[in-house]
Amino acid sequence: MPFQFNLNKQDAGTSARLGEMITPHGVVRTPAFMPVGTQGTVKSMLPEEIKNCGAEIILSNTYHLYLRPGHETVKKLGGLHRFMNWPYPILTDSGGFQIYSLGALRKITSDGVMFRSHIDGSRHFLTPQKAIEIQEALAADIMMCLDECTPYPATFTQTEESLKLTVKWAKLCKSALTNNHQALFGIIQGGSYPELRRQAAEQITSLCFDGYALGGVSVGEPKEIMYKITDSITPLLPADKPRYLMGVGTPEDIVFAVSCGIDMFDCVIPTRCARHGLLFTNKENVVIKNARWREDNNPLDETCDCYTCRNYSRAYLRHLYVAGEILAMILNTIHNIRHYMRLMENIKMAISENHFEEFKKKFFNK
Ligand SMILES: [Zn+2]
Numbered sequence: 584m585p586f587q588f589n590l591n592k593q594d595a596g597t598s599a600r601l602g603e604m605i606t607p608h609g610v611v612r613t614p615a616f617m618p619v620g621t622q623g624t625v626k627s628m629l630p631e632e633i634k635n636c637g638a639e640i641i642l643s644n645t646y647h648l649y650l651r652p653g654h655e656t657v658k659k660l661g662g663l664h665r666f667m668n669w670p671y672p673i674l675t676d677s678g679g680f681q682i683y684s685l686g687a688l689r690k691i692t693s694d695g696v697m698f699r700s701h702i703d704g705s706r707h708f709l710t711p712q713k714a715i716e717i718q719e720a721l722a723a724d725i726m727m728c729l730d731e732c733t734p735y736p737a738t739f740t741q742t743e744e745s746l747k748l749t750v751k752w753a754k755l756c757k758s759a760l761t762n763n764h765q766a767l768f769g770i771i772q773g774g775s776y777p778e779l780r781r782q783a784a785e786q787i788t789s790l791c792f793d794g795y796a797l798g799g800v801s802v803g804e805p806k807e808i809m810y811k812i813t814d815s816i817t818p819l820l821p822a823d824k825p826r827y828l829m830g831v832g833t834p835e836d837i838v839f840a841v842s843c844g845i846d847m848f849d850c851v852i853p854t855r856c857a858r859h860g861l862l863f864t865n866k867e868n869v870v871i872k873n874a875r876w877r878e879d880n881n882p883l884d885e886t887c888d889c890y891t892c893r894n895y896s897r898a899y900l901r902h903l904y905v906a907g908e909i910l911a912m913i914l915n916t917i918h919n920i921r922h923y924m925r926l927m928e929n930i931k932m933a934i935s936e937n938h939f940e941e942f943k944k945k946f947f948n949k
Pocket residue numbers: 883884887888889890891892893917918919921922
């Protein structure tokens with residue numbers, strides 16, 4: 584069955600909206616947050632635990648799976664869902680972003696990007712066609728076009744040249760598709776220049792993708808720029824397609840972007856922070872190693888219904904973390920993912936009950 588997006592409700596006071604994406608591996612209700620499973624695993628989490636936290640879709644990284652174990656291997660073993668035992672929707676990125684952030688000695692030509700593996704230094708050439716071939720082999724429900732992620736800062740001319748390449752590659756990605764059940768999203772680049780972002784939105788949406796992403800945000804630019812781009816460009820994207828803000832973000836970023844009409848998010852913040860002992864609660868962010876928790880018998884967050892908060896004290900979580908125990912990562916990650924999922928549930932509830940604007944105000948006052 585081909586990918587489908589249903590827009591179910593539009594908020595009265597803001598641009599926030601409720602929808603659902605129908606994919607071959609199930610339905611994803613939006614606004615949705617995708618935990619990041621870089622190497623075919625959300626670090627320290629069993630797939631059942633991810634699902635129990637409320638996640639309906641995860642993101643996995645093409646760059647990592649292409650280099651190790653290899654997309655052909657994953658394909659032979661039945662595709663990524665089977666391989667990692669996650670039978671629900673998966674979105675894969677194109678590999679572009681990791682090449683820019685991890686790959687050594689990269690060289691971009693108009694046909695693709697040459698890079699050295701961060702694992703063994705071997706040489707690879709990733710083209711738009713190859714990015715689709717890899718994502719089709721992984722059998723992702725949603726694939727992303729190969730784009731050039733413009734760094735911040737970049738001049739207008741550099742950004743303009745980079746954008747031309749992204750648009751050219753988007754066309755090549757689309758024409759490389761060999762089936763119609765895997766969705767393909769186009770990516771809007773254009774750096775911190777509103778005019779280029781507008782051009783990008785016009786050119787990429789004219790190619791008719793299944794959804795659209797704002798890329799090249801969260802790359803070190805000041806937060807105001809990211810907010811301004813999200814606020815001004817999201818309304819230019821077709822209302823009947825899902826809109827994805829890539830690599831974002833903090834709970835505050837998510838609430839703001841939802842109010843602009845964004846439907847999808849991914850970010851390593853909840854999982855990476857968990858592994859480093861930084862835990863989110865509705866009141867404050869907790870640094871779990873602090874001595875003040877040594878004898879604190881309370882749950883991390885008394886309002887949280889996650890496995891960690893239902894069964895363990897702050898004192899025990901602190902002990903595990905300080906002792907360097909593996910269980911610290913597991914319990915911390917369960918909580919942070921559930922915290923993000925509860926945020927998404929509260930957002931959806933507020934939109935459905937017509938008080939998202941009030942929800943947003945209260946959230947930022949806190
Ligand atoms: Zn919890």
